[in-house]
């Protein structure tokens with residue numbers, strides 16, 4: 001199938017592009033590299049042994065978006081591109097509405113023009129807001145506690161209205177829980193810019209010695225050890241969920257919603273312990289105040305995805321931490337510097353050929 005992937009150079013996107021290529025799909029990526037490096041895709045091509053088309057396009061560039069969709073003529077789109085930092089969204093809400101909501105509108109217009117109406121959208125468990133009904137079901141009422149979460153909620157609603165207005169649309173809203181881990185090769189993984197916002201990448205940087213200690217945001221929650229509990233899911237399991245959703249959409253229409261989580265939670269202290277064990281390094285931590293907006297516990301009811309898609313998460317916390325640590329050790333500073341590594345589109349085409357191409361990127365001397 002011809003699959004267009006927006007945000008395909010990013011963390012979840014790069015792992016999904018790799019699985020798409022390995023499953024024989026023809027892939028074209030749209031990314032503006034605002035939070036990623038083309039190096040991730042060069043490594044994906046190396047791992048897959050086959051090429052990918054790359055278009056350095058901003059979702060907000062309506063004209064170029066339409067041009068690319070009309071050129072590639074995808075049969076389906078997986079839409080990862082978006083901004084995702086909760087704190088930044090509170091400080092700069094319009095940036096988030098513009099990039100995430102207006103960007104998605106442009107994508108939908110371009111899809112309509114190219115007569116492609118099959119879409120897998122990266123939603124998030126953040127749409128469950130502060131719900132305390134656990135486990136979280138797809139039918140749990142939605143709400144948002146910050147502008148980032150509200151962009152996901154607005155987009156979900158927009159997609160529901162679109163599908164209700166035209167039955168040719170077939171859409172999956174995938175609600176991810178907490179994606180972590182990396183490809184087992186250690187060649188691709190999460191590469192946060194600056195101070196990581198999320199627990200796992202932070203813990204990983206403490207273990208490697210880049211940061212002094214983990215701040216544990218509260219140990220007075222009503223959980224077993226008092227620290228926050230989350231449903232961590234391996235990025236490779238998450239990527240597999242996208243391929244399963246694509247298969248499902250081929251024979252359906254309307255909007256389908258699936259939680260992608262494991263169904264069980266781990267506490268902050270359990271994550272820190274697992275990292276210290278796997279890495280063999282000390283992971284110092286100190287207890288601080290709760291982080292505003294955090295819920296005590298969040299984990300999925302993952303049955304709907306198992307019944308409809310035949311998908312379930314296979315990897316446990318130990319594997320997630322092992323793979324994340326492998327990536328961290330091999331790439332202590334993440335991918336090479338974004339700016340110096342940014343290639344112009346012509347250069348990229350030479351490195352990364354379309355699927356018909358045989359050549360792979362030249363080896364470094």
Ligand code: NAD
Pocket residue numbers: 006007008009010011012013030031032033034035036057058059060079080081082083084099103122123124125176177178179
């Ligand atoms: P990421 O930042 O690594 O990847 C997003 C990619 O989109 C990046 O390569 C970025 O350069 C690109 N992008 C952003 N805005 C763009 C624009 N206007 N035009 C073109 N490209 C643009 O993030 P990720 O962790 O891979 O997340 C992917 C998606 O999953 C996002 O939509 C995110 O909101 C959602 N999600 C992520 C998590 C998580 O914890 N990682 C949880 C739930 C949902």
Ligand code: UFG
Pocket residue numbers: 084086124125126127176177178179197198199200202214215216217218227228229230268291294
């Ligand atoms: N935590 C710490 N110290 C840190 C970072 C986090 O103690 O330095 C704690 C948090 O309080 C929470 C847990 O670790 O209890 C997980 O926090 P993350 O920031 O890693 O993840 P969240 O569940 O808060 O949020 C993430 C994404 C959201 C997304 C949500 C569900 O940041 O965008 O998962 O997918 F919506």
